[in-house]
Amino acid sequence: MTVSIVIPVYNVSKFIGKCLYSALSQTYPDIEYILIDDATPDNSMEIVTEILSNHPRKEAVKMVHHRENKGLAGARNTGIQYSTGDYLFFLDSDDELPPDCIETLVSCMDNQEVDFVIGEIKVIGNERKAYPPLLLQEGIYQGNDFILDSFLERKWYEMAWNKLIKRSIFTEKNIRFEEGIVHEDTLWSFQLALTAQSMAVTSVPTYLYHIQSNSITQKKSKKNIESFYFVLDKTIKSATQNRLFATHKYIYSYLENLRIFFIKSLVNNAFEKKYIQEQQNKINALYQQFVWKSKSRHFKFRLKDFVLLLWMKLKN
Secondary structure: OOEEEEEEEOOOOOOHHHHHHHHHOOOOOOEEEEEEEOOOOOOHHHHHHHHHHOOOOHHHEEEEEOOOOOHHHHHHHHHHHHOOOOEEEEOOOOOEOOOOHHHHHHHOOOOOOOOEEEEEEEEEOOHHHOOOOOOOOOEEEEOHHHHHHHHHOOOOOOOOOOEEEEHHHHHOOOOOOOOOOOOHHHHHHHHHHHHOOEEEEEEEEEEEEEOOOOOOOOOOOHHHHHHHHHHHHHHHHHHHHOOHHHHOOHHHHHHHHHHHHHHHHHHHOOOOHHHHHHHHHHHHHHHHHHOOOOOOOOHHHHHHHHHHHHHHHHHO
């Protein structure tokens, strides 16, 4: 079984060395490496070239160069296009892998082929922001209903990285990353949960996630807010098309919690009042049309709305 590790490279000269060495040092033998130069303006690719010049695994590395920056989603899509492995693994270029990451993920399939495998995450740089543990026991799970419900209950992570994903998910189901936005992982993982028929879980940490002070996940811009609205819009309309409101009760709490996160992001990032009100009206209109009309809202979410309103007044 071959594995393709896809690594987008953009403006990561401080981190790419550790990242690449950790990928090249994997104990699993059958790996190809797809490095996507996303028109990086710094010397990241020079560092990559230097590392590979005398490395015993250099022949397993493919380097693909973008003429212009396409962003993380575009780089990952290029990696999918050029990869040939039975399974794909996405690694962000400011993170690292423990040496046995791929071997651990492959072995927990227990000689079966599943659609994807997921492991635990170890946070580096700010342990107070550690991810909560996976809420699924180790083992293999079958059936889309279970996979989708466990995702909607947030029992497994929505990030694209730290998942070993069967190639047919991309080639046969045509799942790709939405380009030109942030929060693309949220939408992509929802699509994965809609599609996958089997998954495996290990409680072993298989990814070292570095929290950077200037990370896009730490600061919210208007693009961040508007991208998240786009993700919510696509998710809600996909849920409607797939009749999830009638068949999967957890879709309501999942979407309600995303809406709360959306509004908190608006208020916490000091946007002007007019912009906050416009975005709040926009998201409420979307939910009124597709979500709230389907079922009366649970009392706890009405209560959360009331608390949220008080909090917004105090913030202002």
